[in-house]
Amino acid sequence: MNRVAVVLAGVAAGLMSTAVSPGCKRASRPESEQVVVYTSVDQVFAEPVLLAYKQQSGVEVRTVYDTEETKSTGVLNRLLAESETPRADVFWSGDPIRPQILITRGLVAPHVSASAEDIPAAFRAADGAWTGFSARARVILINTERVPDGERPDSIRDYLDPRWKDSTALANPAFGTTTTHIAALFEAWGDEEGRAFLAGLRENGVRVAASNGEVKRLVAAGEVAWGVVDTDDAAVAVESGAPVAVIFPDAGDLGTLVIPTAVVRIAGGPNPEPSKALVDYLVSAEVERMLADAACRQMPLRAGVPTPPGVRSVSEIEAMAVDYPTLGDTVERLHPGFVAWAEGTGGP
Amino acid sequence: MSNSLARASDVRGGHVLSGFAAAVCIVAPLVALASLRSPAVGVTPSSPWIALTNPVLRQILLASAARAALAAAIAGGCGLGLGVALATVRSSWARAGAVLHLLPLCLPPYLLALGVVHGLARGGPLDTAVGASLRSSADSALHGPWGFVAIQVLALTPLVTLLVLTAVRGMDPSPVEAAALARGPFAALTRVVARHALPAAGAGATLVFLLTLGEVAVPTLLGVQTYAGTVFARLADLSFLPGEALSRSLPLVLLALAGTAVLLRLDRGGAVLPTAQSGRGPAAESLGRGTVRTTGLVTAGLAAMTPLLGLVWMAASGPDPFSALGPALGSAGWTVLYVTGAAVPLVGLGLLGGHAWARDPGRQTLSAGAALLGLALPAVVLGIGLIALWNRPATTWIYGGAAVVLLGLGGRYLYVAQRAFKVVFDAIPAAEEEAAWIARPGILSRWRWVMVPRVGRATWMVLAAVALLCLRDLDTILAIYPPGGETLAVRILTLEANAPPAQTATLALLQVALSAVLGVAVLARVARRRLR
Numbered sequence: 001m002n003r004v005a006v007v008l009a010g011v012a013a014g015l016m017s018t019a020v021s022p023g024c025k026r027a028s029r030p031e032s033e034q035v036v037v038y039t040s041v042d043q044v045f046a047e048p049v050l051l052a053y054k055q056q057s058g059v060e061v062r063t064v065y066d067t068e069e070t071k072s073t074g075v076l077n078r079l080l081a082e083s084e085t086p087r088a089d090v091f092w093s094g095d096p097i098r099p100q101i102l103i104t105r106g107l108v109a110p111h112v113s114a115s116a117e118d119i120p121a122a123f124r125a126a127d128g129a130w131t132g133f134s135a136r137a138r139v140i141l142i143n144t145e146r147v148p149d150g151e152r153p154d155s156i157r158d159y160l161d162p163r164w165k166d167s168t169a170l171a172n173p174a175f176g177t178t179t180t181h182i183a184a185l186f187e188a189w190g191d192e193e194g195r196a197f198l199a200g201l202r203e204n205g206v207r208v209a210a211s212n213g214e215v216k217r218l219v220a221a222g223e224v225a226w227g228v229v230d231t232d233d234a235a236v237a238v239e240s241g242a243p244v245a246v247i248f249p250d251a252g253d254l255g256t257l258v259i260p261t262a263v264v265r266i267a268g269g270p271n272p273e274p275s276k277a278l279v280d281y282l283v284s285a286e287v288e289r290m291l292a293d294a295a296c297r298q299m300p301l302r303a304g305v306p307t308p309p310g311v312r313s314v315s316e317i318e319a320m321a322v323d324y325p326t327l328g329d330t331v332e333r334l335h336p337g338f339v340a341w342a343e344g345t346g347g348p
Numbered sequence: 349m350s351n352s353l354a355r356a357s358d359v360r361g362g363h364v365l366s367g368f369a370a371a372v373c374i375v376a377p378l379v380a381l382a383s384l385r386s387p388a389v390g391v392t393p394s395s396p397w398i399a400l401t402n403p404v405l406r407q408i409l410l411a412s413a414a415r416a417a418l419a420a421a422i423a424g425g426c427g428l429g430l431g432v433a434l435a436t437v438r439s440s441w442a443r444a445g446a447v448l449h450l451l452p453l454c455l456p457p458y459l460l461a462l463g464v465v466h467g468l469a470r471g472g473p474l475d476t477a478v479g480a481s482l483r484s485s486a487d488s489a490l491h492g493p494w495g496f497v498a499i500q501v502l503a504l505t506p507l508v509t510l511l512v513l514t515a516v517r518g519m520d521p522s523p524v525e526a527a528a529l530a531r532g533p534f535a536a537l538t539r540v541v542a543r544h545a546l547p548a549a550g551a552g553a554t555l556v557f558l559l560t561l562g563e564v565a566v567p568t569l570l571g572v573q574t575y576a577g578t579v580f581a582r583l584a585d586l587s588f589l590p591g592e593a594l595s596r597s598l599p600l601v602l603l604a605l606a607g608t609a610v611l612l613r614l615d616r617g618g619a620v621l622p623t624a625q626s627g628r629g630p631a632a633e634s635l636g637r638g639t640v641r642t643t644g645l646v647t648a649g650l651a652a653m654t655p656l657l658g659l660v661w662m663a664a665s666g667p668d669p670f671s672a673l674g675p676a677l678g679s680a681g682w683t684v685l686y687v688t689g690a691a692v693p694l695v696g697l698g699l700l701g702g703h704a705w706a707r708d709p710g711r712q713t714l715s716a717g718a719a720l721l722g723l724a725l726p727a728v729v730l731g732i733g734l735i736a737l738w739n740r741p742a743t744t745w746i747y748g749g750a751a752v753v754l755l756g757l758g759g760r761y762l763y764v765a766q767r768a769f770k771v772v773f774d775a776i777p778a779a780e781e782e783a784a785w786i787a788r789p790g791i792l793s794r795w796r797w798v799m800v801p802r803v804g805r806a807t808w809m810v811l812a813a814v815a816l817l818c819l820r821d822l823d824t825i826l827a828i829y830p831p832g833g834e835t836l837a838v839r840i841l842t843l844e845a846n847a848p849p850a851q852t853a854t855l856a857l858l859q860v861a862l863s864a865v866l867g868v869a870v871l872a873r874v875a876r877r878r879l880r
Contacts, residue, residue: 042847043843043847044847060832062831064829064831081732082739087831210568214571223491343404343578344408
């Protein structure tokens with residue numbers, strides 16, 4: 001019977017593992033003591049912020065993180081799949097576009113946060129549907145060993161310049177902030193010029209990488225001369241000591257695309273009151289400062305938030321004029337085409 | 349004989365249980381997935397035959413299949429040689445080489461890719477070794493189809509080695525000894541032993557083909573476009589088209605079914621996995637000293653260590669690598685709990701379902717087909733289906749906690765557990781069981797006195813295999829893990845993008861340690877039973 005006993009013990013262990021699962025803990029924990037967050041902000045940057053909140057407030061924060069390479073199957077996807085019975089209280093997005101998808105579908109509960117009053121109006125909804133804070137920008141990361149000082153690219157249009165043929169990289173426009181960036185270009189230039197730009201990328205041999213992190217790696221390793229990444233990727237590359245430099249593109253023309261992180265409350269989430277408190281915390285100046293000091297070196301939207309050397313605040317750069325809710329509609333319209341373009345089966 | 353056993357209530361019950369498990373864990377989620385409405389706008393879902401009618405998708409599918417075939421061919425060839433070597437030499441060096449060679453099978457292939465990538469990264473040990481002149485070409489080769497194939501070969505060749513080892517250990521030694529005396533050890537090895545092991549190598553290569561075809565994380569990291577990746581793309585957040593993802597999975601399902609047909613054909617008469625009537629395998633003494641074979645195993649072991657050395661280098665070269673361990677302990681805990689919680693019921697299901705499949709194979713078609721579907725589909729497709737099925741107010745107790753992960757892992761690996769036990773029971777003559785059925789008609793006493801003693805050791809092996817599969821799983825769990833309940837493999841993936849490389853590598857080494865502990869524990873258990 002020894003074997004039977006062992007198997008039974010194993011089954012018991014399996015059942016115990018279910019019994020002590022997070023969900024069971026959640027069921028027994030009072031609502032005011034916990035909040036569930038889904039975030040597409042890189043875990044390495046989001047986790048310290050959420051831990052700090054937990055320590056300050058005593059509220060248990062349960063999190064589902066997204067990944068750089070698997071944003072295709074990430075948290076927004078899960079939020080949509082769960083929309084009939086929401087499990088998340090708060091979605092902290094790495095960009096303001098994906099929250100628009102939720103807003104369009106009525107999956108968001110507005111919350112006008114008192115802590116967001118000093119955030120510029122362009123970066124938040126007046127009705128509190130979404131609130132932007134701590135931003136990244138889309139910048140050109142160059143390999144200084146491959147790009148001479150006098151020949152540095154300064155515009156997104158340089159992707160089409162024949163002198164950079166087969167020596168640049170761009171993350172897959174079907175995913176992440178590159179989707180937002182290319183859609184913003186479509187909006188600024190019009191669909192026809194946008195399509196011509198995508199066709200030009202193919203013709204000029206631009207390497208389509210899996211993610212911005214991959215573009216960063218290609219540039220840092222000198223495999224390509226330059227590529228467009230987010231400021232957090234660029235900051236990590238600079239910090240690593242790689243021979244790279246950062247250029248804020250399109251000054252005097254379109255301007256640099258600024259992509260704030262954004263937070264929304266999920267309608268029907270299991271912990272409505274704690275979610276408001278968490279949103280208030282996330283959009284606070286304290287968190288903007290934390291994210292500016294972190295390795296991602298994100299840019300505060302507020303004027304006057306102290307930043308470490310080398311980190312600009314949004315007010316210091318020439319930013320592209322963008323209406324984020326409209327851009328959200330554009331992204332949704334164009335995205336299937338971006339996926340098809342990346343696969344080679346069509347285009348926007 | 350088996351016809352009378354087919355009437356036994358445990359066999360009929362096994363079929364019912366097997367069908368029920370496949371229905372709950374696989375079929376129902378897929379039906380729920382197919383009925384999900386897509387929130388995307390302006391997109392018309394394509395035909396289920398899009399992979400065959402769209403020239404670009406067809407090209408991607410063919411390229412993916414070609415890469416998978418190449419990986420299968422290389423792994424099949426290497427595994428044949430290494431399996432034969434491992435079965436026919438008795439040196440401690442060979443055993444050590446074999447242990448190192450087998451270790452990658454226990455790890456998510458993604459970690460191996462990470463180790464090689466970072467080993468080749470600027471300043472890494474391989475980078476230093478090849479020098480600046482070769483850096484760019486080595487890096488380019490790695491971040492492309494060749495690198496993907498190399499990682500898959502490294503990760504999956506041990507599977508072929510194990511199957512070949514099992515086949516050779518089960519062969520009749522007399523023709524080998526006769527050939528060795530008449531023509532020498534080399535001819536005996538190549539013309540008798542290797543030939544005998546060819547079906548096993550073929551079966552292993554078929555599995556490598558299927559696993560490579562469905563792999564997503566490694567090609568994504570290495571920037572390789574794959575057909576499985578296009579299925580994922582249809583589950584992309586802004587183009588969430590679950591129905592189309594399902595239809596795009598059709599070619600993968602068809603290939604999986606074809607692969608299973610190949611496996612069944614190769615395994616006719618116990619050619620892949622030995623039966624109870626099998627022999628003891630050739631004696632090493634009759635086949636020479638085996639220096640070349642030992643060298644081959646040691647070389648394979650050292651090759652398998654390359655990515656791990658890359659991870660060790662990466663962990664050691666960064667500041668404060670151990671700071672990542674504290675926050676990751678919770679993830680390690682969840683990993684152990686999910687693995688335990690999924691593997692034990694899977695072994696129970698495998699035992700009963702596999703027994704039914706073996707004793708009454710005529711009724712296994714539907715449950716085996718459904719279980720195979722769970723293994724062959726891209727894991728995220730199953731994951732989204734589980735969300736669609738279980739995320740309801742009435743089933744919060746399932747979806748809100750670890751139970752949904754256990755269902756996901758169950759659906760994913762049900763086929764492996766049942767198929768493994770089917771092979772085990774196939775090796776037990778039905779006459780023995782029928783005699784017990786007549787002598788001891790009670791189910792419990794028959795299992796207690798006849799069945800369990802015959803499959804005790806195999807049960808441990810299946811438990812280990814299923815546990816290792818759950819431990820290395822990434823794609824299934826990633827889609828459905830409960831908030832705050834991430835596994836170590838998921839944590840490594842979510843941290844990899846911008847976390848300090850030393851910390852990511854430290855966590856990867858912790859995952860390696862978990863796999864090693866599990867492997868060593870089972871080996872020790874099996875060895876102890878053998879000594880008794």
